[in-house]
Amino acid sequence: MNISSNSMAHAIAILFIVFSFLFIPASTLFESEQEGYISAVISNKGLDFAKDLLIEKAVSSMIPLQLSDIEKSVKIPVIGKVQLRLSDIIIYSVDIASSSVETGESGIVLVASGATANLSMDWGYSYKAWVITISDKGTAIVQVHGMVVVLNVALINQEGTLKLLLLDCGCHVEDIYIKVDGGASWLYQGIIDAFQGKIVSAVEDAIVKKIREGIIKLDSLLQSLPKQMQVNGVVALNVTFVDDPVLSNSSVELEINGLFTGADGVSVSNYYYYHKGSQTFLSSTGSAKMVEISLHENVFHSAASVYFKANYMRWIVDKIPDQSLMNTAGWRFIIPRLYEQYPDDDMNLSIAVTSPPIIRITDHDVDTTIYADLVIEVLSSGEVVPVACISLVISASCSAEIHGNNLAGSIRLVNFTSSLKWSNIGNLHMHLVQAVMSTILRTFFMPYLNLHLGKGFPLPLPHGFTLQNAEIILHDSRVTVCSDVSFTDRYDLNNQLPVSWQHALLDVHTKNQLCSLFM
């Protein structure tokens, strides 16, 4: 298999996920122990888009399609009975006039109808009588009309990967027209017309066989999709499919586990089973779009937990916009004893988040509570001396936005409290300290977080798909991205990660810093 056909097969495999699934009795949904935290609902419009794309890809990967030779003994005037052979029968173009996709109890049904196809072939015979050989040959063009292809497939979850089953596949040709060229073609037209039946069944059989082969290939590609997607050196996303795909008569819902784990594959948190209120959530604005991708707030918790446990939520600060605060002289009137004990010494601030940030998605915004300790450190005669620690409880509000295929955010300070945890420099005037903390949070900490949140985090979209005109809805503890998609056949075989994920990876490696805090 060469690279381009492999990438095409891959694209087709992905497309099949989109519109293939099996009906599941409602009862099994509630017996399931596991819950998906990222779900995708594909609307009618999305199914239509996928169907058109799939047909285009399937046709272009199918042709030219060579059929087996056909032989038949025929009676030619004057010459008598000969064995006529049709060879090099090749379907070289197919055109599909209309198609539809429907979900049903037994699976999903794709119908392509009003299709036409053109074939080319050679014909010939050679007839030996005593010592003379009579032979003739030429070419013929065949036009196939009114072809209908029906495909019924099911997609089920098999231990976290999707399994594709072909339930039924049929091809029916209504009518063909053969035009003979070469040789004494006027003589053979009627004879070759007698091959119609055989050519029709050869075309029907070849197309059904090709589709069966295609489904087997797609199934093995689906089985080979990884259950985990490495995002960067710190986190991986668990993309294990959970439950069987669920259908309504106008949409398809797929669920993946959707939680972040440490890059080494270790789960960081256990979430209790939660019961989803509504099974399929198609919002009123969203239903006009092709796809809705919903991320439960637990997805963000899991990311925050991994970054927290991997020690990415602590910073040594030695530069802030108000640089006077990085020397004890700047604190002379705020903490007089600090200046008395360590006159004109440089300082650093060490900020450490003390527990994974709490993230709550309300209908208006994403509320975040961050617990952090800020340690004031003094550089005194070459030694680092921690002098006091202030505990901060920061309330912030996040808004979500889409940049390319990334879910990004921006964070805004709502309020915060500060309290003295310990001090080697006596009691502090907390109302003065609070004002300094406010400056540090507003001028350094929030802009810093925004720098990272602004890049965002790539949504787990199949290769080649790009979000178009995305909107975000916050609802029911979920961030829902409603969007159309476009497809570009761009797939880098050397790197299984989408381009945007590689950027996230580089970011962590080169800067060795918090890549994205909450997402």
Ligand SMILES: *[C@@H]1O[C@H](CO)[C@@H](O)[C@H](O)[C@H]1NC(C)=O
């Ligand atoms: C088949 O050939 C005919 C005549 O050349 C042409 O009009 C038609 O568009 C062709 N069909 C396809 C599917 O290429």
Ligand SMILES: *[C@@H]1O[C@H](CO)[C@@H](O)[C@H](O)[C@H]1NC(C)=O
């Ligand atoms: C299927 O969709 C149609 C039109 O959208 C709707 O009228 C009908 O009630 C739906 N049927 C079921 C079983 O959901």
Ligand SMILES: *[C@@H]1O[C@H](CO)[C@@H](O)[C@H](O)[C@H]1NC(C)=O
């Ligand atoms: C990934 O998700 C699946 C399905 O929910 C679960 O069984 C599996 O334990 C998860 N893997 C990790 C590493 O958390």
Ligand SMILES: *[C@@H]1O[C@H](CO)[C@@H](O)[C@H](O)[C@H]1NC(C)=O
């Ligand atoms: C202050 O930060 C700089 C840069 O990170 C570091 O080189 C220095 O050792 C730090 N000093 C203290 C007191 O932590």
Ligand SMILES: *[C@@H]1O[C@H](CO)[C@@H](O)[C@H](O)[C@H]1NC(C)=O
């Ligand atoms: C800070 O804001 C949060 C969220 O609006 C609110 O619940 C909390 O009471 C506020 N705290 C203070 C100290 O104002």
